[in-house]
Ligand SMILES: Nc1ncnc2c1ncn2[C@@H]1O[C@H](COP(=O)(O)OS(=O)(=O)O)[C@@H](OP(=O)(O)O)[C@H]1O
């Protein structure tokens with residue numbers, strides 16, 4: 015039964031790769047690169063990015079713990095639909111709370127779920143600051159910012175950890191693509 019849910023009518027296997035990590039850790043970058051690599055291998059994938067979902071499906075939500083939980087719940091439901099259609103779903107969302115991640119794991123247990131910890135030290139994420147949000151969080155312009163004045167609980171049982179603080183984007187992507195392929199076979 016488990017197997018059937020993850021395979022679409024044409025035999026494509028679906029799964030959900032849930033990337034969690036601090037802002038600036040590299041979740042989006044790795045998902046986009048991985049999408050490209052999987053495409054080259056003829057594997058259909060789609061990225062659900064927190065930033066993008068928050069512009070539409072989740073635009074009524076903010077960054078309180080409750081809103082983040084609802085944000086993640088919605089993303090998990092969308093991910094399940096894509097996985098059932100045979101897609102490799104790459105989710106790039108901070109997902110800061112352990113309990114919320116455990117609930118997602120339970121919800122997606124029949125959808126080929128794996129939790130990927132995109133592990134980069136806070137100091138380096140802040141140095142990268144790709145969207146300038148750490149700077150705004152330090153100046154008080156942005157509040158409840160993960161890593162500064164909102165908590166990030168590191169995963170204790172991730173299925174894969176990508177050390178993006180010490181690796182190039184290419185090496186992280188290669189490691190991740192290899193994991194996805196092992197997970198599918
Ligand atoms: N207060 C606060 N805290 C954290 N993040 C903030 C905040 N305000 C805006 N942003 C931007 O929103 C992106 C995070 O959205 P997510 O949906 O992934 O967050 S969560 O999983 O619901 O915690 C996050 O994107 P990434 O940097 O790609 O992680 C930020 O760009």
Ligand SMILES: Nc1ncnc2c1ncn2[C@@H]1O[C@H](COP(=O)(O)OP(=O)(O)O)[C@@H](O)[C@H]1O
Nearest residue numbers: 037038039040041042043144178181182183186
């Ligand atoms: N090994 C790596 N993996 C991913 N990103 C990296 C890596 N090394 C450096 N970076 C850089 O870090 C930044 C990560 O930003 P982004 O992907 O938006 O993070 P997130 O989605 O986690 O907020 C990018 O500017 C990217 O070029």
